[in-house]
Amino acid sequence: MKIRKGAMASATALLLVGSLAACGSDETPNSVVTDEAEVSAEEGLVIDGETIADQETYEAAKGQTLTLYTGYQEANQKVFNEAFTADTGIKVDFVRDVTNKLSERILSEHGAGRLPADVIITSDYKVASNYKDEGILETYTPATIEGQDDLLIDDGAFAKFANVAVTFAYNTQQVDEANAPTSWKDLLDSEYADKIGITSGTAGGSSIALNRFIQEEVDPDYWTKLAALNPTIYDSGGQRQEALARGELAVATAGTAAVNVAVTKDNAPIALVVPDEGLVLFSFFIGKVAESANSEAAQVFINYALSKRGQSVIAQVGDYGARPDVEPPVAVGEPLPALDSDQVWVMEPEAEVEYGPADADVWKAAFGR
Helix, strand or coil: CEEECCCCCCCCCEEEECCCCCCCCCCCCCCCCCCCCCEECCCCEEECCEEEECHHHHHHHCCCEEEEEECCCHHHHHHHHHHHHHHHCCEEEEEECCHHHHHHHHHHHHHCCCCCCCEEEECCHHHHHHHHHCCCEECCCCHHHCCCHHHEECCCCEEEEEEEEEEEEEECCCCCHHHCCCCHHHHHCHHHCCCEEEECCCCCHHHHHHHHHHHHHHCCCHHHHHHCCCCEEECCHHHHHHHHHHCCCCEEEEEHHHHHHHHHHHCCCEEEEECCCCEEEEEEEEEEECCCCCHHHHHHHHHHHCCHHHHHHHHHHCCEECCCCCCCCEECCEECCCCCCCCEEECCHHHHHHHHHHHHHHHHHHHCC
């Protein structure tokens, strides 16, 4: 293999395709978030009829710049941050990295007493729980989900932010739609030898969820069979998707939102597949840093993230919202299956701890790393 560092839909899988823009086009990239929020700041911050912050909190927050540490896909996070700033007027600086590296940085900076983050977003339940145990996160219930205790984790130390969908995609210049894979098992076809891209399966919520799904729903020997096709292994989803868009890969595992953003904004030649066996969902979690220097901005950001507007932005990006009262996401112009559909397999947070280490060992044994 090459290493790069840095349930049933129907008889036919759903293909969501983006077209490649002509070279040299002057066309402005399309916006991922297509609707405008109704914002009122007369008595606090109210967005689409939902109170995000009281007057005192919002007035203080407007004079602050939020610092966010996140493991959410960079392009997706940028879109979310832009919507938040447009709706609230509050600026966001953010640091994005893969789960393990970001966790190491957070623990190191916290230990030295100089953690600048106000809010943390991570996809690893065990990592988020450790932040609570280390005193990095403080208990905080977003005002927009009071009474929705099912969205609060570890007694409110952090909350569900989004349910991110993992699938696979293909380059439309390398693979014809008529011959495109429609099943996870189709990726084991020898025609994709040396043309498949995946990310490391040893850390992070996406890896934990995909590993468990493969074991339960596809084939316990799947990773061994895939390894025989010499896939390229990337450190991050962003690297993997860039390679797919450039045509260096024919197929690759992918996030629905990341593909949606790439196709919508950049006209990337990528088609998204809802496989016969289904999409794989895992959660991202959001928490407020206990010693936040911009506490009011942190409150507004988290309240916004869990508001109907914030969750709608997540859905427009192409991920599933955490709130059940938000419509399923739209990716490449098409609605994805409902959260309670047989086409959607969900990894519960607590199951990450139960299955994560053993499933990672299976992946490591298959790929020799």
